[in-house]
Amino acid sequence: MGPVALIVAAGRGERLGSDGPKAFVRCGGRPMLEWSVDAFRAAGVERIVVALPAGYEAPAGCIGVSGGAERSHSVRAALGAAGDPAVVLVHDAARPLVTAQIVEDCLAALTAEVDAVIAAAAVTDTLKEADGHDVVRTLDRSRLWAVQTPQVFWTAALAGVMAQDDAVLAAATDDASLIEAGGGRVRVVPCPRDNFKVTTPEDLRLAELVLADRAR
Ligand code: CTP
Ligand code: MG
Numbered sequence: 228m229g230p231v232a233l234i235v236a237a238g239r240g241e242r243l244g245s246d247g248p249k250a251f252v253r254c255g256g257r258p259m260l261e262w263s264v265d266a267f268r269a270a271g272v273e274r275i276v277v278a279l280p281a282g283y284e285a286p287a288g289c290i291g292v293s294g295g296a297e298r299s300h301s302v303r304a305a306l307g308a309a310g311d312p313a314v315v316l317v318h319d320a321a322r323p324l325v326t327a328q329i330v331e332d333c334l335a336a337l338t339a340e341v342d343a344v345i346a347a348a349a350v351t352d353t354l355k356e357a358d359g360h361d362v363v364r365t366l367d368r369s370r371l372w373a374v375q376t377p378q379v380f381w382t383a384a385l386a387g388v389m390a391q392d393d394a395v396l397a398a399a400t401d402d403a404s405l406i407e408a409g410g411g412r413v414r415v416v417p418c419p420r421d422n423f424k425v426t427t428p429e430d431l432r433l434a435e436l437v438l439a440d441r442a443r
Contacts, residue, residue, distance in 0.1 A: 230312055230379075234264065236250030243430075250280070264289060267330055270330035270334070272330065277292070314381060316379045317380070318377045324437055325346075325422050341412040343380045345415055346375040347373060347416065348419065350372065387409070
């Protein structure tokens with residue numbers, strides 16, 4: 228069985244402040260989720276499981292499951308409907324700018340030496356750690372990555388970490404961190420910054436501009 232995509236789309240999108248759930252907000256003329264589905268299909272991923280908010284349906288040809296309370300719970304729910312692939316890709320529906328090339332690059336990077344590979348962009352800002360507003364230190368930017376999705380896993384590795392307690396999963400902001408916490412090896416796949424996550428209204432506007440630019 229070929230790689231299976233698990234697209235998490237069950238969030239409310241509180242920071243976007245839209246009427247409905249973020250993955251179904253229109254972006255570039257269609258529900259945001261559909262851009263990701265197209266990118267995975269174009270990369271040859273045939274089976275796509277989508278974790279959904281209550282009352283919403285998966286795009287045609289995708290398998291829909293009910294999402295969970297936190298993002299990782301939605302990943303676990305989607306994994307439950309993946310079937311029996313060797314490899315799974317986890318992706319946020321909130322990243323509509325993902326491309327088939329990114330999906331292909333991430334799939335190609337998963338080797339037997341690692342448990343997972345993650346799309347990430349080199350950090351361009353200077354980042355400082357602060358205690359409240361008091362700067363503690365300036366971080367070494369050359370070692371920092373802004374993490375994205377897709378995150379690609381050997382299914383056995385992801386299933387292993389997903390078997391942990393609800394509270395452990397709830398604390399994780401991405402899935403690879405669960406692998407890291409268990410001593411597993413995770414590698415970064417350098418990706419363009421424009422595979423950003425739509426979180427705020429400004430992000431949505433920027434995503435629409437990038438999509439319009441790509442269509443020209
Ligand atoms: N997600 C999910 N299930 C949840 C929470 C989040 O499937 N219980 C998904 C979102 O739909 C999104 C991705 O995880 O595609 C990344 O989450 P985030 O950007 O935080 O989206 P939301 O949780 O929807 O936004 P907010 O935190 O602003 O409410
Ligand atoms: Mg959220």
